[in-house]
Amino acid sequence: MGGPVAEDTVGASVQVDREVPGLIVKFGAYPLHHGGVGAIRSLGRLGVPMYAITEDPYTPAAASRYLRRAFVWPTTGAEDPGQLVEGLLRIGRRIGRPAVLIPTDEEAAVLIAEHREELAGPFLCPSVDPGLPRRVASKQGLHELCEEHGHGLASPAAAFPRSYEEVVAFADTASFPVVAKNREAFLRRSRPAVGGTTRIATRAGLLALARAWGPDPGVILQEYLPREQAEDWIVHACFDRDANPLALFTGVKVRSWPPHAGMTAHAYVVDNPELADLAARFVKRIGFSGVADLDLRFDRRDGRYKLLDFNPRMGAQFRLFESAAGVDVVRALHLDLTGRPVPEGEQRAGRRYVVENIDLPALLAYRRGGYTTPHAPARASGTELAWFAGDDPLPFLTMLARFVRPGARHLCQLWRDRRRGTPK
Known part of the structure; x- marks a missing residue:
């Protein structure tokens, strides 16, 4: 072409x-x-x-x-x-x-x-x-793929109960807190068991939730990786038809909303050759091609990277990452599918990404919790805003018009629920 x-x-x-x-x-x-x-x-x-x-x-x-x-x-x-x-x-x-x-x-x-x-x-x-x-979009499927093909890339310990009785059996031996997530991606909007990543502090809290999950709970119950002993990393990449990386980037998630369990609100590009190699080898073994967005948590207790999510599409924060040749994962995808070469180039380390409408409440929440992110550089080499762009201002203004009133109410309610311990 x-x-x-x-x-x-x-x-x-x-x-x-x-x-x-x-x-x-x-x-x-x-x-x-x-x-x-x-x-x-x-x-x-x-x-x-x-x-x-x-x-x-x-x-x-x-x-x-x-x-x-x-x-x-x-x-x-x-x-x-x-x-x-x-x-x-x-x-x-x-x-x-x-x-x-x-x-x-x-x-x-x-x-x-x-x-x-x-x-x-x-x-x-x-x-x-x-x-x-x-x-890979299924929590159970991803867990099984990590067990089969991880070879250094781990998955948190998990259980996949198929009945209320199996939830009870899990609760009798589990170490709390635990995390509950929907087992399949498509359940998120059709009949979700939980509203998202849900931290459950006690056995009684888990059983109370499980009573509403029906005969097949549709959840994964996962070990909780304490944030005080962990680091949140992200990998964005684009792979060709042979599962070779055309563009691969690593970074750290500084803040998310809702705190510690939601979408990225603030992140930095940080070089991590070990993680890049682990991710590339895992994708090669499973044979994935296209754009992928991976969320991982480095568990300092055992020194392993644990794969939490494998999104088989572009991540919302993909513009955090760009190579010195001007390539991001969406550009790499378009180039590859149109038969064009993807220019090589190192990732532009130190870049920062900020989602304006959710980073301020996330900042307040993280400061209250006293949490700081390891590896985040003291000074950014450049900042990419999610919404505002001088050459394209209308999306930012449209976001403000739609977000300010209903969005502020929603954020406040999420924060109040979290303070009271209400499951998301």
């Missing part, structure tokens, strides 16, 4: 094909998604025509100057897969030329992998084993 060379934001030449658009694919109602805005800007600044699926016409993504068109399509993520595939094909016909699919959630990533042959005409997507994204 032909196309001119475009200059990226740090001055290096990145040979993108401007004849191949990108489509941001999201299922479910989460209009304030800074990752989608970041992907639109990242490729849009290189001249790639960008399209996006949005809940309504007034999302921050729809307001970006780099978006050619928003396809308004409200979904829950729990629709029949055939219905979602047909909707994507309709959008493909309206775009009128092959486009690179860029999923922003597990539902989209799994659907695209499992229906790649049906989508292959109007869309470009990685040649991944159709069942692998679903497996």
